[in-house]
Amino acid sequence: MADASAATAPARPAGATSPDRPAGSVRRRQRLRRALTGWAFSAPFTVLFLVSMALPVVVSLVMSFTDLRSTDLRNPLAVNVVGIDNYTRLFSDQLFLRSSVNTLVFVIAGVPLTMVLALAAATALNSGLVRFRALFRVGFYLPVVASIVALSVVWRFLLDPEVGLVNNLLRLVGIDGPNWLYDARLALPSLIVMAAWRNLGFLMVIFLAGLQAVPADLYEAATLDGATRWQQFRNVTLPMLRPTLLFGGVITGIGYLQFFEEPLVMTQGGPLSSTLSVSFHIYNQFGFGNYGYAAAGSYVLFLAIVALSVVQFRLLGERN
Amino acid sequence: MRSRRLAAAVVLAASVALTGCGRDSGGGQDEAKSVGAGKASGDITVWAMGTEGEKLAEFAKEFSTENPDAKVSVTAVPWDAAHQKIASAIAAKQTPDVSMIGTTWQGEFAKSGAFDPTPPDLIKKDDFFPGAWDTTIVDNTSYGVPWYVETRLIYYRKDLAAKAGFPDGPKTWDDLKAMAKGMKDKAGAKWGLNLQPGKTGSWQSVLPFAWSNGADVASATKLSFDTPEMTEALGYYQSFFKEGLSPTALPDGALEPGFVKGEIGAFISGPWHMGIVEEQGGAGFKDKYAVAQMPMKKSSTSFIGGSNLAVFKDAKNRDGAWKFVQWLGKPEVQVKWYQAVKDLPAVQSAWNDSTLSGDTSLTAFGQQLKSAKAPPAITTWEQIAAAFDLEVEKLCKQNADPAATAKAIQEKASAIGTGS
Amino acid sequence: MATKDTTLRTRDRVATTVLYVVLLLGLLAVAGPFVWMALSSLKPEREIRDVPPTWWPETVTLDNFRGLFSRLDFPLYFLNSALVATLVMVGNLLFCSLVGYALAKLRYPGKRALFLAVLGMLMVPGMVTFVPQFVLVSNMGLTNTYAGLILPFLVGPFGVFLMRQFLQSIPDELIEAARVDGAGEFRIFWRVVLPLCRPALATLGILTFLASWNNFLWPLVVATTEDKYTLPVALALYSVGENERNYGLLLAGAVVVVLPVLIVFLVLQRHFLRGIATTGIK
Structure with missing residues (x-):
């Protein structure tokens, strides 16, 4: 992202930054001055960051190479260093492997689904025809702000096989709806839809913003050329929106790889571990008191997140 | 001061990074210290979850009346993350003096060395239900006191049971099966008996059948899930699903309405369900259902749960803390506590009070409690239980072979170990 | 035609x-x-559990909302939440924009490493640092204090990332012009740059406010007496039992918890949109 942003930042006027070369000592003093200014701005953040975030990360990373358990908590120095044992053990842990597959399915299906839905909503709201735009915006954003526990109550009623709204609608068209959350094949897809529902508002707001930044004259030119709405969308909107799509994809990918809340409140990972996610498995391991093992799992997940972000930058990022 | 502590934390992190220390193997046995005589004094801080946390502050005022120099400060903790909160407090040595502890957490926390051993001069073991007392024992030492208990019984609809030919409820394994069948075939219930098809906590429904069949699944040092008794119990449990008497996919919250409507003839649960079904069933429903002891095989043995009270080693007011715990364990206080929040007394003699002995449903629970069992307080129990639940789910939903299930549980449990 | x-x-x-x-x-x-x-949330508990569920309440009652006030010290928890969320928001706005400016517009040694550390932090799963973070905070003597509730969230990698991206799109000429006029670096930041950042600040403000407002686990563990509990913690206390849930209180609580955030969103949404647009992450 660093390179991508620099690419479109307005070019510096040459004269402004390259005055006549000063003598060595002046230059050194200037460099020192610049360093001081830079760090004066960065210091408050950096201190807080190091203490409250970086230090715990270091400790937890160390933890992942030990056999620390909750029973050692009063005496954390008395643990054994086990090297990469925790990491190798993860890959023979059937539940971890199962949860990795589940999470992968969730990300591969969930990220595009959420992005398409959010893009559709944003495009519709941006089409210039729509009144009550604020109402729609707030409406679509509602699930983002609501508490997951309350939402789970609602969703369990929606998906109830007998009295749920979804199956009642299906019955209208003569389909006997399944038992969504209790069917090992349908539970994960159900949660994917739920997650897309919950998150599309956030992405929609981001995409709306991106769409508003597309210059109107591009559309006018396309209309003059006789392009249909779809052609305009394909050839004007999508390319112009690429950086925003990238941002949305990366943020959603980071979030979805840590898929956790939906299975926690809806299915507890069941039925038959079909909705167990990596984050949920790690959460369970923390709960069981296997701190070292759980920390190792977290860092494997971290690597997966980094890898996914890199892939997305390759796919969607601008080349330079 | 603060910066010095911070420095200490940094050093701690760094030293873990640089040195592999290795824990002492074994470690010294804790010696229970006695508690001084006289009245309690000082500030006593207590954590308690849910309803107990909500009601205890008011309830403890009577303790302060008896001990004018003592003040009890209760913090109510949500159940949702109580385990995490206590674990974090232990790690930071920032515990209260006393906390309510779920019985299955006892092993893990006691093993960390966070609890003070129970002073035998103050608390008498024989006052409590033996199954409840066992949950406080870790490495042959007691680290807490049972506060309240619960156990699981068979709830059944009297009308459906009568039609099925069991007006007095089931007495044996065969009875239970026949009753469930009769309820479905003769009495028109959709399901004869609701059993948990796996999922969190299903071991609490399965193990009573195993124990009743004479299986001894776990002790502090040995895990033996792979026994003929266990296999037979698993097979029996599974047969309800195989024969279509129990639902494999009952949605959350559908049990109680189903029971009230007569679609579900019976289920296994603890005392809290009395209040729930009576509220949902409306006036008069109290007479429409009854509770029965776990059916006999070799014995009738149910699961005992509930919560204990433990005093922390890092307590600032150890003396006052134990005196408060002792007070909560007095028979007359236990009866009053039952009246306040409907928690069943862990102290046996409290059950002689007419408040409890006058109610037939309650006495059924009281009777079952005498022999009810709990798994041993081993540190890894929660993890073993989770593996157990997963295998039970396969048993109920995928028709896994009972013997293979027993074997799989044993394999997973041995891999986890007892943590000692 | x-x-x-x-x-x-x-x-x-x-x-x-x-x-x-x-x-x-x-x-x-x-x-x-x-x-x-x-x-x-306007139905009695019984009707909420009704099968099949109803849309319109058959009996309208405010009992659930009354319960919020009678069973828990609602104003106290509300104030705690508001105080914590506001300070967290202000902290993020201030510190993240400062460092965001430095990362976007100043040249100094260590800048790249700092930015990479921020990006890396963005990708570390939150729960892994929980226990070390808590041990740290309690070693600083901050359990059961507002400082302990706030400190770990005062800055965040997301905020820095957002502010940096936004600030990069502000033309350098503006800053250079101010420099030529002899303004100090901080004065430029405060007088020239920050006013231009209003949209991004609005975005960051709502996001950090929302995150802090809904945070559950940290305040639960750090607050050891109830007078330091925040709203989500207090609500969990009374709506989720060991074996049952009180749906009425849960839903009423959810409605009340959402309202302030919704108001903040409504007020900020115009800025909010432009904010993300410009971040528009080119």
Whole structure:
């Protein structure tokens, strides 16, 4: 992202930054001055960051190479260093492997689904025809702000096989709806839809913003050329929106790889571990008191997140 | 001061990074210290979850009346993350003096060395239900006191049971099966008996059948899930699903309405369900259902749960803390506590009070409690239980072979170990 | 010509209608469950559990909301939450914009490493640092203090990332011009740059406020007496039992918890949009 942003930042006027070369000592003093200014701005953040975030990360990373358990908590120095044992053990842990597959399915299906839905909503709201735009915006954003526990109550009623709204609608068209959350094949897809529902508002707001930044004259030119709405969308909107799509994809990918809340409140990972996610498995391991093992799992997940972000930058990022 | 502590934390992190220390193997046995005589004094801080946390502050005022120099400060903790909160407090040595502890957490926390051993001069073991007392024992030492208990019984609809030919409820394994069948075939219930098809906590429904069949699944040092008794119990449990008497996919919250409507003839649960079904069933429903002891095989043995009270080693007011715990364990206080929040007394003699002995449903629970069992307080129990639940789910939903299930549980449990 | 115009207009009108219908259906699907939640908070506990569930409350009652006030010290928890969320928001706005400015516009050694550390932090799963973070905070003697509730969230990698991206799109000429006028670096930041950042600040503000407002686990563990509990913690206390849930209180609580955030969102949404637009992450 660093390179991508620099690419479109307005070019510096040459004269402004390259005055006549000063003598060595002046230059050194200037460099020192610049360093001081830079760090004066960065210091408050950096201190807080190091203490409250970086230090715990270091400790937890160390933890992942030990056999620390909750029973050692009063005496954390008395643990054994086990090297990469925790990491190798993860890959023979059937539940971890199962949860990795589940999470992968969730990300591969969930990220595009959420992005398409959010893009559709944003495009519709941006089409210039729509009144009550604020109402729609707030409406679509509602699930983002609501508490997951309350939402789970609602969703369990929606998906109830007998009295749920979804199956009642299906019955209208003569389909006997399944038992969504209790069917090992349908539970994960159900949660994917739920997650897309919950998150599309956030992405929609981001995409709306991106769409508003597309210059109107591009559309006018396309209309003059006789392009249909779809052609305009394909050839004007999508390319112009690429950086925003990238941002949305990366943020959603980071979030979805840590898929956790939906299975926690809806299915507890069941039925038959079909909705167990990596984050949920790690959460369970923390709960069981296997701190070292759980920390190792977290860092494997971290690597997966980094890898996914890199892939997305390759796919969607601008080349330079 | 603060910066010095911070420095200490940094050093701690760094030293873990640089040195592999290795824990002492074994470690010294804790010696229970006695508690001084006289009245309690000082500030006593207590954590308690849910309803107990909500009601205890008011309830403890009577303790302060008896001990004018003592003040009890209760913090109510949500159940949702109580385990995490206590674990974090232990790690930071920032515990209260006393906390309510779920019985299955006892092993893990006691093993960390966070609890003070129970002073035998103050608390008498024989006052409590033996199954409840066992949950406080870790490495042959007691680290807490049972506060309240619960156990699981068979709830059944009297009308459906009568039609099925069991007006007095089931007495044996065969009875239970026949009753469930009769309820479905003769009495028109959709399901004869609701059993948990796996999922969190299903071991609490399965193990009573195993124990009743004479299986001894776990002790502090040995895990033996792979026994003929266990296999037979698993097979029996599974047969309800195989024969279509129990639902494999009952949605959350559908049990109680189903029971009230007569679609579900019976289920296994603890005392809290009395209040729930009576509220949902409306006036008069109290007479429409009854509770029965776990059916006999070799014995009738149910699961005992509930919560204990433990005093922390890092307590600032150890003396006052134990005196408060002792007070909560007095028979007359236990009866009053039952009246306040409907928690069943862990102290046996409290059950002689007419408040409890006058109610037939309650006495059924009281009777079952005498022999009810709990798994041993081993540190890894929660993890073993989770593996157990997963295998039970396969048993109920995928028709896994009972013997293979027993074997799989044993394999997973041995891999986890007892943590000692 | 005239006929072509009318057909075009009719086609437009049809398209508009279709669009509205689709959007309305979408809105129903997205906001419907939420509306059910709000309506159900007005039902008695019994009716909430009714099978089949009702849409409109058959009996309208404010008992659930009254319960919020009678069973828990609602004003106290509300104030705690508001105080913590506001300070967290202010901290993020201030510190993240400062460092964001430095990362975007200043040249100094260590800048790249700092930015990479921030990006890396963004990708570390939160729960892994929980226990070390808590041990740290309690070693600093901050358990059960507002400082302990706030400190770990005062800065965040997301905020820095957002502010840096936004600030990069502010033209250098503006800053150079101010420099030529002899303004100090901080004065430039405060007087020239920050006012231009209002949209990004609004975005960051709502996001950090929301995150802190809904945070559950940290305040639960750090607060050891109830007078330091925040709203989500207090609500969990009374709505989720060991074996049962109080749905009425849960839903009423959810409605009340959402309101302040919704108001903040409504107030900021115009800025909010432009904010993310400009971050528009080129």
